Amino acid sequence: xxxxxxxxxxxxxxxxxxxxxxxxxxxxxxxxxxxxxxxxxxxxxxxxxxxxxxxxxxxxxxxxxxxxxxxxxxxxxxxxxxxxxxxxxxxxxxxxxxxxxxxxxxxxxxxxxxxxxxxxxxxxxxxxxxxxxxxxxxxxxxxxxxxxxxxxxxxxxxxxxxxxxxxxxxxxxxxxxxxxxxxxxxxxxxxxxxxxxxxxxxxxxxxxxxxxxxxxxxxxxxxxxxxxxxxxxxxxxxxxxxxxxxxxxxxxxxxxxxxxxxxxxxxxxxxxxxxxxxxxxxxxxxxxxxxxxxxxxxxxxxxxxxxxxxxxxxxxxxxxxxxxxxxxxxxxxxxxxxxxxxxxxxxxxxxxxxxxxxxxxxxxxxxxxxxxxxxxxxxxxxxxxxxxxxxxxxxxxxxxxxxxxxxxxxxxxxxxxxxxxxxxxxxxxxxxxxxxxxxxxxxxxxxxxxxxxxxxxxxxxxxxxxxxxxxxxxxxxxxxxxxxxxxxxxxxxxxxxxxxxxxxxxxxxxxxxxxxxxxxxxxxxxxxxxxxxxxxxxxxxxxxxxxxxxxxxxxxxxxxxxxxxxxxxxxxxxxxxxxxxxxxxxxxxxxxxxxxxxxxxxxxxxxxxxxxxxxxxxxxxxxxxxxxxxxxxxxxxxxxxxxxxxxxxxxxxxxxxxxxxxxxxxxxxxxxxxxxxxxxxxxxx
DNA sequence: AGTTAACTCATTTTT
DNA sequence: TGAGTTAACT
Numbered sequence: 001x002x003x004x005x006x007x008x009x010x011x012x013x014x015x016x017x018x019x020x021x022x023x024x025x026x027x028x029x030x031x032x033x034x035x036x037x038x039x040x041x042x043x044x045x046x047x048x049x050x051x052x053x054x055x056x057x058x059x060x061x062x063x064x065x066x067x068x069x070x071x072x073x074x075x076x077x078x079x080x081x082x083x084x085x086x087x088x089x090x091x092x093x094x095x096x097x098x099x100x101x102x103x104x105x106x107x108x109x110x111x112x113x114x115x116x117x118x119x120x121x122x123x124x125x126x127x128x129x130x131x132x133x134x135x136x137x138x139x140x141x142x143x144x145x146x147x148x149x150x151x152x153x154x155x156x157x158x159x160x161x162x163x164x165x166x167x168x169x170x171x172x173x174x175x176x177x178x179x180x181x182x183x184x185x186x187x188x189x190x191x192x193x194x195x196x197x198x199x200x201x202x203x204x205x206x207x208x209x210x211x212x213x214x215x216x217x218x219x220x221x222x223x224x225x226x227x228x229x230x231x232x233x234x235x236x237x238x239x240x241x242x243x244x245x246x247x248x249x250x251x252x253x254x255x256x257x258x259x260x261x262x263x264x265x266x267x268x269x270x271x272x273x274x275x276x277x278x279x280x281x282x283x284x285x286x287x288x289x290x291x292x293x294x295x296x297x298x299x300x301x302x303x304x305x306x307x308x309x310x311x312x313x314x315x316x317x318x319x320x321x322x323x324x325x326x327x328x329x330x331x332x333x334x335x336x337x338x339x340x341x342x343x344x345x346x347x348x349x350x351x352x353x354x355x356x357x358x359x360x361x362x363x364x365x366x367x368x369x370x371x372x373x374x375x376x377x378x379x380x381x382x383x384x385x386x387x388x389x390x391x392x393x394x395x396x397x398x399x400x401x402x403x404x405x406x407x408x409x410x411x412x413x414x415x416x417x418x419x420x421x422x423x424x425x426x427x428x429x430x431x432x433x434x435x436x437x438x439x440x441x442x443x444x445x446x447x448x449x450x451x452x453x454x455x456x457x458x459x460x461x462x463x464x465x466x467x468x469x470x471x472x473x474x475x476x477x478x479x480x481x482x483x484x485x486x487x488x489x490x491x492x493x494x495x496x497x498x499x500x501x502x503x504x505x506x507x508x509x510x511x512x513x514x515x516x517x518x519x520x521x522x523x524x525x526x527x528x529x530x531x532x533x534x535x536x537x538x539x540x541x542x543x544x545x546x547x548x549x550x551x552x553x554x555x556x557x558x559x560x561x562x563x564x565x566x567x568x569x570x571x572x573x574x575x576x577x578x579x580x581x582x583x584x585x586x587x588x589x590x591x592x593x594x595x596x597x598x599x600x601x602x603x604x605x606x607x608x609x610x611x612x613x614x615x616x617x618x619x620x621x622x623x624x625x626x627x628x629x630x631x632x633x634x635x636x637x638x639x640x641x642x643x644x645x646x647x648x649x650x651x652x653x654x655x656x657x658x659x660x661x662x663x664x665x666x667x668x669x670x671x672x673x674x675x676x677x678x679x680x681x682x683x684x685x
Numbered sequence: 686a687g688t689t690a691a692c693t694c695a696t697t698t699t700t
Numbered sequence: 701t702g703a704g705t706t707a708a709c710t
Contacts, residue, residue, distance in 0.1 A: 057699065085700045109700085126705075127694095180700045215699095247697065349696050354701085371698080412686085543700065563697045585696060607697080628701080630695090 005036060012235070012268045013037045016044055016207070019228075019262040021255075022237040025299045026284070026613035027275030027569065030237050034209050035067045037235060038079055041207050048078035050206040054224075055083055056215050058545055060567070064211070080205075084220055085543055088183030095190055095197050106177040106389045106396040107542035111382070113168075113179045116398065120167040135161045136168065140181035141217040141249035143188065145169065175429070176395040184219045191226035202229035213238030217249035225261065240294045244563060244607050246599075255294060273299040273613075275569055277306020280619050283645040284612040290644050291602050299613075309612075309647055312622035313638070317352075317577075320624045321359035324574045327620060328365070328557065331572055340366055344558040344570040346611050348583045352576065353559045360557060370560035374545050380491065380504045381511050387481075388538035391462040395429040404454055407490030411454070415447040431455065457485070465534040474516040474534055482508065562611045573615035575608075578623040579636040583608060608641040621645070 005013060009029060012022045013036045024030035034053060042048055053068075055061045061081050068076035080087070093103045108116070110133065117129045117136075139149045139161075146169050150162035172178060178186060191198040208228055210216070213236035216224070228234045240255050259265045273281055278301040285298055312327075314320035328343045335342075345356050353369050360367045375381060386402035393399070404411055422442045423433035433439065434455040440448050461481055468477045482488065487508065491501045518537045558570065562583075577583060584604030612619060623638045 083700070088700095107700090124706090183700075244697080245699085248699080351695080351701085545700070561697065582696095587696075631701085 005032075006272050008268055008270050008272065009033050009036070012270070013040050015235075015266050015268070016041060016233065018233050018264045018266060019258075020233070020235045020266045020268065021213070021258055022235060022268050022270060023295050023297060024237050024239050024270045025273060025297050026239065026242060026610070027273040028270035028299070029272075029274060030211070030239075030270065031064060031067060033270070034064065034211060034235070034237055035071050037209060038068055038076075039072045042072060042075060046206045048072075048075045049080070050204065051209070052080040052082075052087070052205045052207075053209040053211065054087060055081070055211040058083060058543075060211060061086075083543070084216075084223075085180060085183040086540075088187045088223075089540065089543065091187035091190060091201065092178070092183070095194075095200075096186070098190055098194055098197065099186060100173060101178070101186070102176050102393075104176070104392045104539065106175065106393045106399060107183070107540075108172070108175075108177050108179050108398060109377075109542050110180070111377075112398045116171055117164065117168060120171060121164045132161055132164055136165045137181050138249060139165065140179075140185045141219050143185070143219045143222055145185070145189075174395065174427075175397050176393050177398070181219075184217075184223055188219055188223040188226065191223065198226055198229070201227055202232055205232055208232060208234040210234065210236045211238075214240055214243040214252065214255060215245050215250045216254050218251060218254070221254040221257070239297075241288050241291070241297065241606055242566065242610050244566065244603060244610060246603050252294060267295070269295065269297055271297050271300055273301055275616050276613060277301055277303050277617060279306045279308050280612060280615050283309045283619070283647065284609055286646040287605060287612065287641055287644045288609045291605050303616075307618050309645060310618075310620040311638075311642055311645075311647065312620055314622055314624045316626050316633075317355045317624045317628070318359075320576055320622050321355040324356065324576060324620075324622065325359045325363045325365065327574065328572070329363070331618065340555050340557045342571040343574070344560060344565065344568075344572070344614065345574045345576055346560055346562050346565050346614065347576045348562055348585055348607070349577075350561060352582075356559055356576070360559075366554070366556040367559055368554075368556045370558060370564045375507070375510075376541065376545060378504070378507055380508055383487075384508065384511060385538075385541050387458075387461070388465075388535075388541065390431065390458055391465055392535050392538050394431045397423075397430045400430045403458070407486055407493075409450055409454060411447060411450050415443050415451070418442045419451065431458070462535070465538075468534050469519060471516045471519055474519040475512060477534065478512040478515060482512070562607045565614050566610050569614050569616055571615075571617045573611070573619050575611045575619065575621045576623075577627075578608075578621050578639040578642055579627065580639055581629075581636065582627075583639050583641065605641060605644075608639075612645075 009032065012020065012033050022030065022033060024033065038051055038053060041051055053061075053064055055064060061083055065076060065081045068079060068081065082090075089107070092099075092101060092105065096103065096105065114126070114129050114133055117132050118124060118126075121129065121132060123129060139145075144152065146162055146166035149165055150159065153159040153162050172182070191201060205227070208224070210224065215238070224234070236258065238255065240252055243250060243252055246252075259267065276284070276299075281299045281301045312320070312323055314323055324345055328340075331343075332338060332340075347353065347356075350371065357367065357369065376385070383402060383406035386399040386406065389396050389399035390403050401416065404416070419430060419433055419439075419442070422436070422439065423430050426433065426436070428436075434451050439451070443451070464477060468474050488505055491504050491508075515534065515537055519534055558568075560568075562575075580586075584601050621642060623642065624636060626633050626635050628634075
C-alpha cells in the first residue's frame with residue numbers, strides 16, 4: 001500500500017460536508033479510508049468525541065481503533081469506535097427509561113433467549129424453538145415488534161409466531177432484559193418516537209462513519225437515518241459484491257435506497273486493489289460479472305500478472321485434501337519463505353474442514369480451524385456470567401436460574417418450579433420472591449432455607465463487588481467468591497474427566513484475570529477503565545465475544561469457511577469443494593421458486609468472489625469428482641463458478657503440469673521426511 | 686439424579 | 701460421519 005492516498009481514496013476522505021457512499025472493492029483500502037477520514041475530520045476542526053465509527057464486529061472495531069491510534073495517537077480514544085450493538089447499548093443505558101428499561105438491564109445471548117422461547121411456546125424441542133428464534137429475529141431486524149407482526153400476519157403460522165413473540169417480549173421486559181436484536185430495535189423505537197431524544201443524539205455527532213454498509217439490515221438502516229437526521233453528514237463504506245449475509249437479514253436495498261433517501265449523496269468507487277495479482281483479480285472480476293450490477297466496478301491490480309489461477313480436479317474429498325497439502329508443501333519449498341501462516345484453505349461449510357484437518361495432521365502441518373466455540377460461550381464462563389448478571393440486575397430470572405444451579409446446592413426442579421409459580425403470582429422476579437415470608441407455604445422448610453441462603457450470598461457478594469476497584473482487589477475478590485461457592489469442586493464433580501475439568505478451571509482463571517484487568521488499576525490512572533467497578537464490567541459482557549489473543553498469531557495454516565474469511569487475506573489460498581450443490585449451495589428440501597433461486601445463486605456467487613479475492617499471490621480452486629452425501633457417494637459436477645472464472649483453457653483442463661507438480665511435491669516431501677538436511681529439494685520446472 | 690443407549694439430522698454466524 | 705439430544709434405565 002502506498003504512503004499517499006490514491007485519487008479516489010482522497011476524494012472519499014475529503015468529502016466532509018455531505019452524505020457519502022464509498023464503494024470499496026475487495027482489497028481497496030477501505031479501513032484506510034475510514035481512519036484517514038477520521039483524522040481529516042479532526043484536522044478540519046471536529047472534536048474527536050463528536051465522531052462515531054460503527055462496525056459490525058468487535059474485531060473490526062478493535063482493528064479500526066488500533067489503526068486510528070496509529071494515525072492520530074491518543075485523540076483516537078475520544079472517537080466513538082464501536083459495533084452497531086454497542087452503540088445501541090449506549091442509547092438504551094442513557095434513554096431506555098423512556099421504554100421502562102432500567103440502566104442496569106441485562107443482555108441475553110441466543111442460548112438464553114432459546115430457553116426463554118421454549119418457555120413462551122411451551123415446547124422442549126430445540127429445532128422448533130430455533131425456528132421461532134429465527135423468525136422473531138427476522139421480524140425485529142425488519143423493524144417490527146410483536147403488535148406489528150400480529151397485525152401483519154397472514155397465515156396461522158405467522159400469527160402463532162407473533163403470539164409467541166408477544167409473550168417473549170413481555171418476559172424480556174419483566175426480566176429487565178433485551179436480546180441482541182433489541183439493541184437495534186429499541187433504540188430505533190426511541191429515536192423514531194421521541195423527538196427530543198432523537199434531536200439529542202443527532203446533535204451529538206458531527207459525522208458518522210459506517211463500515212461494511214452492505215451488511216446492514218432494515219432496522220439498522222432506519223436507526224442510522226434517525227441518528228444522522230437531516231443535517232449530520234455521514235460516510236457509508238461497503239461493497240455490494242461482498243454482501244454475503246442476506247440470510248440473516250442484511251439487504252442490498254439499503255444500498256439502493258441511499259441515493260434516493262439522500263439525493264445529495266456523493267458516490268465514490270474504490271477500484272484500485274492493493275492485495276492481489278492481476279490473474280486473481282481477473283478471475284474475481286469475471287465471476288462477479290455474472291451478477292446483475294448495482295454499482296458496476298472492476299478491480300485493477302498493481303502487482304503484475306502473477307501466477308495463473310489453478311483448477312484442481314480431484315478424485316474425491318480425500319484426494320482433494322491430499323493435493324491441497326502437497327500444494328502447500330510445494331509452494332513453501334519454492335517460495336523460500338517458511339511460513340505456514342501464508343496459507344488458507346477456504347470452504348463453504350464447516351464440516352468440510354474435517355478431511356483437511358486429517359490430511360494436515362498426517363503431514364504434521366500445524367493448522368487452526370476458524371470459528372468454533374468462542375470463549376464466552378463456554379458453560380463455565382456462562383455460569384460465572386450468570387452470577388454477575390444477577391448482581392447487576394435482580395430481575396434477570398434466566399441468570400438467577402443458572403446461578404442457583406452453579407454449583408448445585410440441593411435445590412431441585414420441584415422447588416424452582418414452585419418458586420417460579422409463586423413469583424409469577426406476585427408478579428415479582430424470582431430473586432425477590434426469595435425473601436417473601438409466604439415462601440414457606442409453597443416449598444419445604446429445607447428448600448426455603450437453601451433459597452434464602454442463596455439470596456443472602458448474592459446480596460452480600462453484590463455489595464462487595466460494587467465496592468471493589470482496582471486490579472488487585474478485583475482479583476482477590478473473584479478468587480474468594482469462587483472459593484466461597486466451591487466452583488472448582490463443582491467442575492471436578494461433573495464427571496467429564498479430570499483433564500476437562502482442569503481445562504475449564506483454567507478458563508475460569510483466564511476469565512477472572514480478564515475481568516480484573518478491566519477494573520483498571522484503582523490508582524486513578526487516566527485510562528477510561530480506571531474507575532469501572534466489577535459490576536460496570538459485568539454489564540457489557542454479553543457483547544464481548546473474543547478474548548485478547550493470548551499469543552501473537554502462531555505459524556499455522558488457516559482452515560476457514562468463506563463467510564468467516566471475509567476481511568482477511570493470505571498469500572496462498574486454496575478454495576476447496578467447488579462443486580454444484582455445495583458452492584453454490586443447494587439446500588436439501590427444495591422449495592425452489594425460480595426468483596428466490598436466482599437471488600440465492602447471486603449471493604453464493606458473491607461468496608465465491610469473496611473467496612477469490614482473499615488470495616494475494618496464488619489461488620487454486622479444487623473440486624472433488626465425487627463426494628459423500630448423506631451416506632452414499634455421488635458424482636459431482638464442477639461449480640458453475642469455475643467456468644465463470646473464464647480461465648485459460650490450459651488451467652481448467654486436467655493439466656499434465658499439475659500432475660507433474662504434484663509428483664514433484666510428493667518427491668520433495670519424501671526427501672524432506674527421510675533425510676533431515678537433504679539438499680533443500682529445489683523443484684525446477 | 687445421573688448415566689448410558691438409541692436416535693436423529695445435518696449452510697453460512699455476529700451481536 | 702459424528703455430534704448432540706432424548707428416552708429409558710438404574
